[in-house]
Amino acid sequence: MSDRPDETELPHDLQAALQHASERGSEPGRDLWPAIEVQLRPRAARRPFAIAASILLALLLGLSWRLVQSSTGAVPSDELAAVASSDTELFEALTRHRAESERLLRLVDQALASHPQQVGSEVRNSLDAMQAALAKLEQALVEEPGAPQLASRLAGLYEQHLRVLEGLDGRLQGRGSLPRSDP
Amino acid sequence: MTRAGDARLRAAREGDTGAFEALYRSSVAQVYGACRRLTRDDAQAEDATQRAYLRAWERLDDYRGDGSFTAWVRRIAVHLLIDERRRTWREPLCADEQIFEAVPAAPRRSSAAAVDLERAVRSLPDGARQVFALHDIEGFTHAEIAELLGVSIGTTKTQLFRARRALRSWLT
Numbered sequence: 565m566s567d568r569p570d571e572t573e574l575p576h577d578l579q580a581a582l583q584h585a586s587e588r589g590s591e592p593g594r595d596l597w598p599a600i601e602v603q604l605r606p607r608a609a610r611r612p613f614a615i616a617a618s619i620l621l622a623l624l625l626g627l628s629w630r631l632v633q634s635s636t637g638a639v640p641s642d643e644l645a646a647v648a649s650s651d652t653e654l655f656e657a658l659t660r661h662r663a664e665s666e667r668l669l670r671l672v673d674q675a676l677a678s679h680p681q682q683v684g685s686e687v688r689n690s691l692d693a694m695q696a697a698l699a700k701l702e703q704a705l706v707e708e709p710g711a712p713q714l715a716s717r718l719a720g721l722y723e724q725h726l727r728v729l730e731g732l733d734g735r736l737q738g739r740g741s742l743p744r745s746d747p
Numbered sequence: 748m749t750r751a752g753d754a755r756l757r758a759a760r761e762g763d764t765g766a767f768e769a770l771y772r773s774s775v776a777q778v779y780g781a782c783r784r785l786t787r788d789d790a791q792a793e794d795a796t797q798r799a800y801l802r803a804w805e806r807l808d809d810y811r812g813d814g815s816f817t818a819w820v821r822r823i824a825v826h827l828l829i830d831e832r833r834r835t836w837r838e839p840l841c842a843d844e845q846i847f848e849a850v851p852a853a854p855r856r857s858s859a860a861a862v863d864l865e866r867a868v869r870s871l872p873d874g875a876r877q878v879f880a881l882h883d884i885e886g887f888t889h890a891e892i893a894e895l896l897g898v899s900i901g902t903t904k905t906q907l908f909r910a911r912r913a914l915r916s917w918l919t
Contacts, residue, residue, distance in 0.1 A: 574883070574911055578918055581864050586884050589780030590865070592793050596779075597771055600800050604764055 606680060644702050647709045657719035661726060668729035675736035687732065694725060756816065760807050767807075771800055774817035781821045784868055784880040785828050795831065799824035825885055829877075829895045867917050871910050878903050879910035 574582070648655045669691070676684040698721060705714050752773070758766035778799060782792035803810070803820045810819050868876060877896065881887040882903070889907075893900045 574914060578864070578914065579883075582868075582884065585864050586780065587777065589776030589778070590783060591776050592779045592796060593789060594793070596775065596793060596797050596800075597768055600771065600797050601764060601768065603801055604767070604804050606762055 606683060643706050647706055648715070650709075651715045651719075654715040654719045657722040661722035664726050665729060668726065668733055671733045672729060672736060675733060679736065691729075694728070698722075698725060752816065753812075756807070756810070756812075759804075767800075767804060770816055774820055775800075777817050778820050778824050780865075781880070781885060782824050782828055784865075784884065785825065785877055786832070787869060787873075791828070791831070795824050795828040798827050802827070821885065825881065825887075826895070833897060864914075864918065867914055870917075871913060875906045875910035875913070878906035879914075882907050883911075 573579075644658065645655075648658045672687070672691070676687060698718075701714075701718050701721065705711065705718055708714065752770070755766040755769050759770060775796065779792060779796045782795045782799075783789065786792055786795075799820050802823050810816065868879065871879060874896075878892055881892045881895070882889065887895070889900045889903045892903045896903070
């Protein structure tokens with residue numbers, strides 16, 4: 565196709581008028597702001613949670629569908645401990661996770677009391693999803709203790725889960741992060 | 748952006764809805780005007796305008812300030828509107844053959860030239876109007892328009908040629 569169509573420029577006065585009309589715009593027939601305002605979600609409080617939660621969720625859900633779909637419900641702690649005892653890295657991560665996650669979850673829960681209900685719901689839903697995904701991976705490990713690299717992946721996820729909880733707590737409390745106490 | 752505009756933007760990024768409302772008030776006419784040139788349906792233009800500001804609020808951190816805030820929201824609105832129409836329209840957005848078969852009577856020029864110009868643009872058939880608005884007003888390239896509307900670059904050039912020719916004949 566030739567370039568002929570583009571050569572039909574508008575006269576300068578029309579271009580100028582068009583520019584003027586474009587800059588002036590036209591007001592909507594009604595005020596749209598009230599409908600926009602009621603749908604605005606809190607920015608400062610919401611984004612860090614969404615980002616932190618989505619990072620861990622993506623990591624967790626990125627594992628194979630077979631692992632994620634393998635079971636539901638929490639693994640009895642003695643069964644998991646028995647499996648983990650043969651893997652030093654996993655056993656240490658599991659021990660630390662058990663000691664820290666409960667404490668951090670309590671702190672997050674307390675801090676959420678001073679935030680809007682919507683923020684609390686978002687955070688709790690994300691945390692519940694993380695817990696559920698972790699539980700499924702734990703179950704998968706119990707069922708297939710010899711699955712390649714599963715133990716080290718789970719150990720890494722325990723650590724990441726703790727970091728997310730620390731970050732959440734720190735942000736909820738209005739500081740960068742929360743120092744983790746040694747078990 | 749002015750110093751006051753910068754301050755409002757910073758405040759809005761911190762979650763200040765009052766500052767965001769000020770940004771909205773200063774830009775909505777241009778954003779809505781852009782939508783209205785792309786669709787004759789005022790309700791659809793209003794809906795796209797609202798959604799554009801909601802998306803802008805969600806993505807304020809993505810706005811780098813390399814163009815005006817208004818231009819940024821306008822572009823969001825245009826994309827939303829075109830996406831919406833692509834989802835709901837079954838036929839091509841601007842087939843060559845449809846164009847100018849039913850051109851309405853030419854709007855007359857008067858002392859309120861800008862108003863007449865807007866009216867003339869809105870009088871163009873859908874395909875020509877959209878290509879003209881996207882290219883000559885919103886600054887999209889032919890390649891971008893072709894991708895947005897799902898047509899060939901040749902079609903967008905033809906539509907633009909015809910739209911300009913009609914406007915020239917109506918308004919000069």
